[in-house]
Amino acid sequence: MIVLHRADLVLPVAAPPLADGAVAVRDGRIAAVGPYRELAAAHPAARVRAWGGVLTPGLRTPYGRPLLEHAYHPDPREAEELGTEPLTGPALAALAMDDTRWGASARRGLQRMLAHGTTALSGPFERAPVRTAVARSGLAVVPPPATDPGEPGFDLLRAGLGTGLEAAVHGPLAPGARADLAVFAVDPDGDPEAALRRRGAGGCIATVLAGRLVHRRR
CATH class of the missing domain: 2.30.40.10 (Urease, subunit C, domain 1)
Structure with a gap:
């Protein structure tokens, strides 16, 4: 069809x-x-x-690993305690993270990527639950960028990657x-x-x- x-x-x-x-x-x-x-x-x-x-x-995000393996995406039920934005650094270190929590966080992070038009993300991924979540999502996995893409984020278009849309897709x-x-x-x-x-x-x-x-x- x-x-x-x-x-x-x-x-x-x-x-x-x-x-x-x-x-x-x-x-x-x-x-x-x-x-x-x-x-x-x-x-x-x-x-x-x-x-x-x-x-x-x-869109293609070069921030796949930082967003999924170095950040925690709070469950909506945790919003009052943890907020709604990804947690990194000391805030992430303070959480009791295990494979179950990493997998759930990755699934929420992937949904957020899809809601921003992302269909491909950079890998590879070291954590098994994250790899499983990415594989089940259907998003394409691409090699990491050759240069530091800067601060991780979801808004690839507003960041104005490269000199045109071609660099962001x-x-x-x-x-x-x-x-x-x-x-x-x-x-x-x-x-x-x-x-x-x-x-x-x-x-x-x-x-x-x-x-x-x-x-x-x-």
Whole structure:
């Protein structure tokens, strides 16, 4: 079955932007990228998911290990005691961490990544429960960056990595590639990449991982 992900603006990265564009997805892979009307005509039986804003490839974070193996993501039930932000340094050292807690923390951290449009993260991972959580999440694991990426964080777009969107994504939207997509609630007019950086990855409204909708803002 073909699913068409339609957006006000599609940024394939390796090709020109597409106003009222779409990405055709079949069996977890990108089947085609182009104007919505053309893809809809080519696939009249396709299911359509219409998104407002800007659709891009999924993001790639170089902070996989710091965020999952050197930080604790509190359970919502711990918010009153520990807050809601990841704990590192002395605050992490003060916790009684075991494999069960590391695994649960990693799962929450991965969900937060997905909610920010991330579909790939750097490894490798030394802790067995973290490796298991990452493997089950379906996120792609990529080699660590050659240089220090700076302070760990989820907001890859606002950080303005590199000189453009190409530096922040896992790969371009192209036929045959894994269907990893992110949609952001930003105005598609003007300079969309600048708008993405201003709004940040916190503006993610949907994340598609290997063709599966894994995050949708309610």
